[in-house]
Amino acid sequence: MPTVSMTVNGKSVSGEVEGRTLLVQFLRDHLSLTGTHVGCDTGQCGACVVNVNGDSMKSCNMLAASADGAEVKTIEGMANDDGSLGVIQQAFQDNHGLQCGFCTPGMVMTADDLLARNPNPSEVEIREYLEGNLCRCTGYHNIVKSIQAASAAMTAGE
Amino acid sequence: MYNFDYVKASSVADATAALGGDAQAISGGQTLIPTLKARLGQPSSLVDLSGVAEMSGITAGDGSVTIGGAVTHHAVSESGDVPASVAALAAGIGDPAVRHRGTIGGSVANNDPSACYPSACLGLGATIHTSGGDVAADDYFQGMFDTALGEGQIVTGVTFPTPAKANYQKFVQPASRFALVGVFVSQMADGYVRVAVTGASESGVFRWSDAETALAGNFSADVVPAAPSADGMIADLHGSAAYRAHLISVMTKRAVAAC
Known part of the structure; x- marks a missing residue:
């Protein structure tokens, strides 16, 4: 093996x-x-x-x-070193970006990838980047809001 | 998935030595792994091509560009060296995570009748580089999932000539993101026109010669013929043969208009 x-x-x-x-x-x-x-x-x-x-x-x-x-x-x-939620995770919690939570790990990892490439994505760019991530609960609106909030928080934190 | 031995190839010679018999090549695996999960294949070993250095680059030539077989869709979509039409085609395959892993060599070797890349190869008159030699795209694609590759041979790269104009239009099958119908149109500097259609025919990617003849005289969306015959077109729950035939004309017009 x-x-x-x-x-x-x-x-x-x-x-x-x-x-x-x-x-x-x-x-x-x-x-x-x-x-x-x-x-x-x-x-x-x-x-x-x-x-x-x-x-x-x-x-x-x-x-x-x-x-x-x-x-x-x-x-x-994705969490901070002290165990608290990372910026993207916190944004998902603040914006109700998850309901059942099953898709959330993939959503957060895709968001992390997107924001690394494009720190200020438009709503359309966020939705396009989530093409390969399915969520059956939220209707995506709050996931998109979460990523927008994470983008704003990361930009403000720089 | 049935179990298999895993072999990591570091060169083309390495890979071909390990292939043959029940061994199978794997590149990005974005089609092959789901296929194996469904137990639609039982290779004795999988030979991983994703680390073959000589297949990993994009090389701009004089009037052409060569893309290594192990280059991902994402890398092609970001490259300034490939024709814009090919970069846009690559950017429309699957989703971001699939594009980070799937490769041009895997797509061309598999020759799925609804895949995007075969239409770019045929629509630009590309040269397919294989471990058994170079093959013109016109001779390489031989029907649904059928190619000129011999047993144990792999696609090591593809050379695309630079077109004067080219565009790819894809009518997306919304569940799979494959092409329900995709049409790649090009015109070379000498005026030569190609129209290659994917997703539509039970014989896989093909050239629509009636449209090529019409466009060679006048490269305008107005002269694109009405739908070709629906005989031999794919019919499934996503679209009838007549619907696909109709889409061929529509997508060809859109591609010409966008050139």
């Missing part, structure tokens, strides 16, 4: 996986980082989005072995 090593949320980790082990299974089952969710398991819904080497990717649609040597960031890496 292949051994994979990667950096997850700043920590070096390694483990033995099967060829077919998905990145999301490695995160959840091997590392017990269960914040990353498996929604559809077909690459459609985006609940499993994590950041790999600076790009958002669907961790249910990627082999753990392919992430060998990668720098991975998950929802567990």
Whole structure:
């Protein structure tokens, strides 16, 4: 069985996986980082989005072995160092950007990716960037507001 | 998913040595992994091409650009070296997370009848570079999921000539973001016109020669013929064969108008 090593949320980790082990299974089952969710398991819904080497990717649609040597960031890496909610997480709470919360890890990770590339996205740009993240509760309006609020807070904080 | 051995290739030679038999190549895996999850395939090993350095770059040439097989849709969409029509096509594939992982080589090797890239290859007269040699796009696409690739061969890159004008118009199937019908139109500096259609035909991507002939005389949306015959067009719950045939004419007009 292949051994994979990667950096997850700043920590070096390694483990033995099967060829077919998905990145999301490695995160959840091997590392017990269960914040990353498996929604559809077909690459459609985006609940499993994590950041790999600076790009958002669907961790249910990627082999753990392919992430060998990668720098991975998950929802567990989004909080502040003191454990308080990070800017994007706080904005989701303040703006009711989640209801059941199942899609939220993927939404936050996609928002993090968007704001890293485009710190002041328009509403249209936010909606377009969320194309691969499905939410069945909110109707998206409050998710968009949350990302706008996070954008404003990050810009003000600079 | 059935289990398989994982092989990380570091060069094209490495990859082809590991392929053959029941081994299969994987690039971004955005189509292949869901397929394997559905147990529609059972490879003995997967040979990962995503780390092959010689397939990872975009190289501008004289009147052309070569995109390595392992280059992601996102990288193509951001490149200033590729034709704007190809960058825009790449920016419209799937969603951001899929574009960060999926590759041009994987798309061209798979030749899904609704994928976007085959229409750009055929619509620009690209050259497909394979581990078995170079193949003209006109000879490479041989039907639904069928290509000129031999057993154990991989797509190492694609060279696109620079068009005078080109545009891709895609009528999106809203659930999958694949093309219900997509049309890539180009005109080269010498006036040569290509019209390549994806998503519509049961035989995969094809050139609409009636439209090419009409546009060669007068490159204007007004001369695009009415819908071609619906014979051999895909019919499913998203659209009938006649609907797809109609869309071919509509999307061709839009593409010509946008050139």
